[in-house]
Amino acid sequence: MTAAQSYITIRNVGKNFGDFEAIESITMDIREGEFFSLLGASGCGKTTLLRMLGGFETPTRGEILIDGQAMNDVPPFERPVNMVFQNYAIFPHMNVRDNIGYGLRKLKLSRTQRNDMVEEMLDLVQLGGYGDRKSDELSGGQRQRIALARALILKPKVLLLDEPLGALDKQLREQMQIELRRLQRTIGITFVFVTHDQEEALTLSDRIAVMSGGQVLQVDTPDGLYERPRTRQVASFIGTMNFLEGKVLSRVNGHATLGLSALGEIIMDAPLPGLSAGQSVPLAIRPEKIELLKEPSEGAVQGALELKTYHGERSYYQVRVEGHDELFSVSTQNAGRAKLRALEEGAPVWMKWHDDAFIVLDKD
Ligand SMILES: Nc1ncnc2c1ncn2[C@@H]1O[C@H](COP(=O)(O)OP(=O)(O)OP(=O)(O)O)[C@@H](O)[C@H]1O
Ligand SMILES: [Mg+2]
Known part of the structure; x- marks a missing residue:
């Protein structure tokens, strides 16, 4: 991939927690507008890598560039990214509208402007008419969509999603997968999506990085990973072989x-x-x-x-x-x-x- 095609550039990035090497060294590029997934078993370093992209962890070595800008010293709130966390937290005592508009408080916006933005997001995640509902009166899937809307309202260039569908049952998860894909296509921003579910990664992604033990084993399209896995380890992770x-x-x-x-x-x-x-x-x-x-x-x-x-x-x-x-x-x-x-x-x-x-x- 040429430098011009790379939107998120990860160069020799590694992370130690004390003596423990959580990520050895990762080098890869993510394109603008891509639905890119990190796939791997529990503990392989997916969240750690995502948190480094978001600025919530500092790499021990290597560098991260987003849109050509070195990110190493840029704090989370100054990065063109937003993150939906693994255990998404929405505020149960607030209604849907206030939850979604939460991130707008710090911006100098009129009440009307704020409301318009919230309404737009409600429509986008297909929760139009739910603005006044209490958040604890919603289903898991609806709550998940609020978490997404809240992250998207600040119009990030990149959305980092850490197992956002992990807590949902199979049927709802499959429904939300389609929603998520539609949403990403509609707004056209870059998604970096973490999952340990290979089927989910195959269905949703433009490309997937298969991770294991703090390393990236192969980066490829879903089709490429399935049809041309490079090693036995990758092949046994994707489907039956x-x-x-x-x-x-x-x-x-x-x-x-x-x-x-x-x-x-x-x-x-x-x-x-x-x-x-x-x-x-x-x-x-x-x-x-x-x-x-x-x-x-x-x-x-x-x-x-x-x-x-x-x-x-x-x-x-x-x-x-x-x-x-x-x-x-x-x-x-x-x-x-x-x-x-x-x-x-x-x-x-x-x-x-x-x-x-x-x-x-x-x-x-
Ligand atoms: N703050 C920390 N201090 C020490 N070790 C940590 C810390 N955060 C993560 N680790 C370790 O780093 C490794 C990678 O953790 P990480 O959370 O990135 O895994 P993951 O791939 O997201 O797993 P899961 O699918 O279970 O969420 C694990 O062995 C974990 O125990
Ligand atoms: Mg994790």
């Missing part, structure tokens, strides 16, 4: 033939630079890229159905293959697959794949 080891048998004209021991051979349409015959390569294949058959077929690998689970639209089949330690996970759409679904556990099955469905991973 089968892992196996290939051995380079030969390389000719930009193609490599790999041996998969019990599973035969595949020919990859990839030059695999730096690898020579005899070396091993970590490979991965998604469950939906494997075709499951109940009859033998040319080139198909035989296994036994060990477990099947029904997930409404799809079913997952765990298949054991002689000579292969881990079970294979295969998924198929259920529509029109009644015969496959009727298979008894223990039945023989056959798996088939296109060789180019395999992903070559970096060694972790």
